[in-house]
Amino acid sequence: MSSGNISFVKDFFIVGFPGLQPGYYGAVAALLLFAYVCILVGNGIFIALFTLEKRLHKPMYYIILNLVVSDLLFSTTTLPKIISRYWFQDGSISFTGCFIQMYFVHYFGSVSSVILAIMAFDRYVAICNPLRYPNIVTKLNIFCLCLAAWVLTNTCPLMMAIRAYPLPYCSGNTIIHCYCDHISITSLACINRALYGVPAFAFAMVVLLGPLAFIIFSYCAIIVAVLHISSTQGRLKSFSTCSPQLIIIALYFLPRCFIYLSSIIGINFSTDLRLVIIMMYSLFPPMINPLIYCLRTKDVKETLLKKIKVSMNPLFIPTKVNVSTVCV
Template sequence: MSDSNTTNFINPSTFILLGIPGLETEHVWISIPFCITYTIVLLGNIIILYVVKTEPSLHEPMYYFLCMLAITDLVLSTSILPKSLSIFWFNSREIKFNACLTQMYFIHGFFMVESGIFVAMAFDRYVAICHPLRHSTILTNTVVAKICLAMLLCGCIIVLPSILLARQWPYCRSNIVPNTYCEHLAVVKLACTDISISISYGLFVVFFVTGLDVAFITVSYIQILRAILNLPTKKIRLKTFGTCGSHLCAILAFYIPRLFSFLTHQFGQYVPLYFQVLTSNMYLVLPPMLNPIIYGALVLRPSS
């Protein structure tokens, strides 16, 4: 295996995932929080899906979007954590080339889907607070289903060019990926050709697409705050704003780790590689773990 790690090749049959470079001896201990995280993700999101399905009073647009979020979190976490744990526990570092691209597609695609779901949830809060009498007529079950389908298709289609580009590059430097999963930039950097198109498109997705999502959420909450400030009493204003609390917490838990990871990679020359890898894992695994805790405590429990 050691020879294949350094020999030049054009079409690698496998990649080697290093896990967390520099902390290989600590992999068993690092696996503990990863395992706990995955357990919480599975139990928390499955419970949310079950409660919403079995409680008729929760059959509303906000909870339908929450179910979509739970499904997305399950897919996102399952795309990364089982393989990471197999590296930590069994030193199973090999991943087939096509499996690597598939993992990359699901991870980055469903990250974009989740970003879109937060936009849809912001729109739901906007309609509920700014146009409460029209909420049921604007967000019908059909409209909610179309929004969820649009978010799914948008996220999956936007990421597809990155995967197709990564698939066509010739790889002749190494097949060693310094991460626990097939992160897009870490993989394409192994190509022995000009990858500026891949990098440019990746930046386009991060800044333009994700930026549009953040902008839409920001505009929605500006309108929400304006509507709340026009309410007659402080008690009513606080109660109304409280309905947005869980959504705001989930947004912060989603975008802040991503921003932190991006800044860490931008200043990578000053940051140890193991820390860059850890942050790239955290922005993917923390939101799926925190979302069921946030919504379970602030939304589902009081309603049920």
């Protein structure tokens, strides 16, 4: 394509759901805002509980803390702009801002994927090597693993953004998505997209399937180990310690695998349905995960109930302090 046919884009416009009628814009904006508030409140409560309660300063909860932070940052990166698009009809985003959003979308998604693998590693050691658990899963080791997740996953999203930024864009500036991602941006470029799409697809597969393969291996080993436990009560207790993580992992990976596999085997969706599925697997885990932590994790549930009792009955505080002092 000649340079004379290339129009240099100064900003992009996020369309969102292309088939949505204007009369439903307010309802969709309110629904997205409700989801965002739930994410902020639910994950914020866990961060507050973790900060205030020393009994939660355990390796497993450090892993959950990293997942919470990643969920919060991902939601804050994506939701405000699409809410603004439907509430104030302001879907415009600057050229540079769109690439910054694209980078963070893929970065935080990659971090969450690796953190879930670390969570599976924690359960694998706890059940398959319980005697060595205190020596293997230490705060320092978990800190190093989580730090590696934040540092090492930064490279590919950064390279994707750097490679896509200088491309010539001439196919309009409308992004048929709820946020800027690599596919939606590079599809507007005046180049053979395969040169950029294939490496990006390979990166997505590595980030998705690499941790997922480790998770599957870990839980297969866990199932084998649990089935060798003689008592039924012991088997149920072991499975119950894994159930919160399994729910979180299923919410994160299953819809993503469905989207990728459907495109490979030739199952076609309407654009709106595809975006609905994408938004569901982007929003449901950050919304539901705090409920799983609080309702399915004993320490968090007890800490939350204690804080609620304290807030409802101020006299509960000195009573609790006196009893603790006596017990010590």
